[in-house]
Amino acid sequence: MIPSWLPVVVLVLPLLAAVLVGLLPRRSPGLAHGLAAALLGAGLCLALWQATAVLGHGQAFVGPHATWLDLGAFTLGVGVYVDAMAAIMAGIVYLLAVLVLLFNRWYMHDDAQAARFPWQFCGFVFAMLGVVLSDNLFLSFCCWELVGLGSYLLIGFWFAKPAASEDPEYQANKGQGARGVLESSLSPSHAQLKAFVTNRIGDAGFLFGIGVFLVLAIGLGRGTDALGWANLRQVVQDPALASVSCFGLSGHALLVLAALGVFAGAVGKSAQFPLHVWLPDAMQGPTTASSIIHAATMVAAGVFLVARCYPMFPPEALAVVGWTGGITCFFAATIACVQWDLKAVLAYSTVSQLGLMFVGLGAGEAAGGRVAGLAHLFTHAMFKCLLFLCAGAVIHACAGHQDLERMGGLRRRMPVVAWTSLMAVLAIAGAPLFSGFFSKDAVLAAGLGAATAEGGLAWGPFVLACAGSLLTSAYMLRWWFSLFGGDERDASVTHHAHDPSGLAKWVLLLLAPFTLALPWTAGGWLEHALAAPGAAHHEGAHGANDSHTLDAHTLGMILALLLLAVGAAFAVAVFGRGRRELAAGLARRFAGLHRCCAELWGIDRLWHRWFVRGLGQRGSATAARIDLGSTQRLAALEAGKPGPDDFESLDGIVDGVARVCGSLGRGGAWFHGGRLGTYLAVAIGIGAFGLWWGLQR
């Protein structure tokens, strides 16, 4: 087995790199990139060693564990746990991190801020590895939040850029895809805030889920390492679970709530409907940052977490997972079809593909959903990273232009980018022999299996995933043909274009083979490795009703091919053959639908209206008015006058009470004001009253 220090080093190395590189002088971006890449490269070797050892051994490795806090009724721990999925994911994270960092050296070679990138990037990688390698839900949550911080820093890398509405460069270059984008709040600094706060909405659910898991663990007397994976698995399997109750909810209902809470976190991080709005904006960051965010870190964290917590997800929660995935998969694909910003297409394709992964996860263990979802996560990481690096190369080559409409014919000027990105496009579309074919087929097969097994509503995610897949091949080929196919449409944009030089080119060439199916399917190693623990027993059952699963598999494969063929045929016919007016005609014909998709289904605007303006501006302003009073009152206080609206706010009540007390005091003071007449009158009055009172008796 592997030495116990290995996973710890694999986890901590990027943090060390972040600290070391962060201490380097700011003037040497080359050194910073080199040192960071070297350290991450060393980490990659260790991660590969770890992966081969864990996969070869076929057993999870339980690493060192320490108690973070002992809180009487329960304890919280920190430690590492490496099973097959963690080992593979860690390897992929490292591989992509090294490659993206090397690519970034070329991408940012003329950026004065470039030296800041490597250490933030390394910190980001560390946080993601924490989510992957953690041995309990608590540590996962901590690293999960740090992933959010990493994305915050990277998205806001060019924080000084103005909002798009005030940016002449953006206004001059913006394509038609800018529709539906809220330009006044589109800038790196807005995008980083939006990403963080949107993620925090999910994280509130995550915290809630952790809280409910704590309730369950303590209710069952399993407080030691309460949130550890092993402990939670036992909590779920405990026959006494049904006896736990809280607020009249049974143990099972609590479990569903806890799982949905954790899933809410995943919805935020993995950009699922309705919390997907941050991801397209996040492209305000450097494209290299996008390529890692969209591939191996950040969005992958949500899918990974759900897969990690799979034993804790009851069927009800999995149904929600599947439906969320299905809806996201479909609607994001429709949006991707009409975007004209070359990165926006990729962003919505990521949202859509993540939805597909959740469809897979939602299908359940029995239908092979977990394996399919994870397989798609891994293959997607590779080809999406490659796609974004190619997009970065194109944007760099075209001097910052991102409008698909003005590109074209780039395959002659940048052949390496063109052909490697074509491989990635074919992979994401799911063409045979490419990795996407293998994993997407698995997801569709799992969805079909679950749908046939359960029937009824379970068909929903599957149908939506099919529709999404159909669109995927269409919009991705449209993307490729618009960039690289046909002839140059706007020479002013593309005439300087050339392939990236040196290492950056090799990064693309190195990533390209991973878009093929062979590295993933050779000997069925991936499915083997990811198979549920106790697989031997499972495989026996597998063999018994092989015909049934084979059916779903074949059907899934045929379906995937069919969807690919239809979408691809459309894209080739319209965009490959230069009949772009056909697409414009279609858009006119279905103007309403087109508008709806171009306006992002109005979801961004709804969030803006209800959350940003409603709660964030009006709601908080109302609260502030109730608390300290109206602006007039505050202005009066500033001017040194008593507020005019006492008793109309919490603070006004305080001042009002003070004023009433003051008036009472002044009233009382009238009696002893030193005026002889008053004293006489009071004395006569009291005397008269006494006389009258005495006479009464």
Place this chain on the structure above:
Amino acid sequence: MMLLAAVFGPLLFAVLSLAGPVRAARWWCLAGSALTLAIGGAALWDFVARPGADFRLQVEVPWSQVLGASLRFGVDSLSAAMLALSGLITLVATISGFAHERSPRSYHGLVLLLLAAMNAVFVTLDLLVFYVAWEVLLVPMLLLIGLFGGEQRRYAALKFFIYTLAGSVMMLALLVLLWSATPAEGRRVAVPAKAVAAVSVDGGQTLHGLRVERSDQAPGAAPVVLVPRSFDLRHLALQWQSWREVRFLGMPLSAFGFLALLLACLVKVPAVPLHTWLPHAHVQAPTAVSILLAGVLLKLGVYGLYRIALPLFPWEVYTWAPTLGWLGLLGILWGALVALGQRDLKRLVAYSSVSHMGFCLLGFGSLTFAGLAGGMVQAVTHGLSAALLFLLVGVLYDRAHHRRIDGFGGLAQPMPRFAWLLLVAALAGAGLPGLAGFPGEFLGLSGAFTSSAPFPLLGALACLSVILSAAYLLGMVRKVVYGPLQHQEHAQFADCDRRELLAALPLVVGLVVLGVWPKPLVEALRPALEALLLHVRSALS
């Protein structure tokens, strides 16, 4: 002796600062806070190294034989943590106030006076001294805000003074009642054997300096101690049952006493809706005073709940715990929502304090170990993060002479170090794991989840605060330091200088250390908190 030094040292320095040369004043202030930090740090370290529920460094100077009041000083881990915090925050405030040019003698003298009073509150074991120090510290605070504050300093200072005084004046009535309810010859009180074993330092012979009598006839009976009439907190706590039996105004004395104390503490914390003095005081106070106010003064309320309310009135604390929890939740959400609507930097930070201190109430009310620990940890860590935020707002005010959030923008370019510090402070406030805002919040939440109804519901609702805190703090960061430079004249702003960095450094280090590894602090607090929990449990049985 050390504790006498912690109280009378700053007092002596205050006199020296007021009477001595102008240039020496700031150094006396520095010496006073460093002395406090050294004593508090040493005491806290002692509890980390040898955890225990006992009071250490005890010293007693008789004051009034008739009243049974004396200068009884002693620290357990709760007070040691608070003393260290008070020293650290005052040190930071002093460094940040070094540039203060207007009458430094009285300014630093008043800060030292405030420090002496705060330290007295934290180390005293005598309720009378506690009350006197609690009220006395209002005076230097009143003068610091009223003399050195902004435009509306008189209004804010008076409001602060009268509001907090009105909150705590009922404590005086409580003192009189407790005194008159004890017979002159003392009271015999039965103490559960478990409690004796937990607290006694000499194997059950004595308890808080009182001889434990065990009946030979009935070996199973609870030990008995004769408690004299005094204001010793530990002796008052032994008689908690008697306070429930004595009646006053038709209700048990304990109920009246608890409510009086609760009011005093809730105003200080401050709990919504008794919080509106805070934004005025913060906005008008000079930077260093804001740092002291947020960093230490607000913690007095929390400390009072732990030190006085729970030991003296455990039954009432238990019955009122859900109310405390609801108040905590209200503070958390309302404070955050109002903070989101602020346009003044200092007011925003003030309301963030209201929100964060809500976690102390929520954790305290849950009456679980996690919650109680969370309340204390949050009190300490909020001291650090709020102090850092106010320090940075002060840095900005020194340069721009205004605090309007929309009057800034893009300051990360001229002031990169400031931008990083502000980001760290905001993230700590937003409860990012790895920084110290997180352990307190998480422990408070998990304490609520694992307590009895209605606390799980309160915990679930309190989770929403992570959205709001990120929105208002990082939203503020975005508007102030990110984006393009809004005002060209801001391009000339100097980045944080060495003095400002020196003031921020201990806070940042503290935030990171406590955020990553809070275990030593929690372990040091454990025995004292467990003794408190045991006390509540024995009151229930």
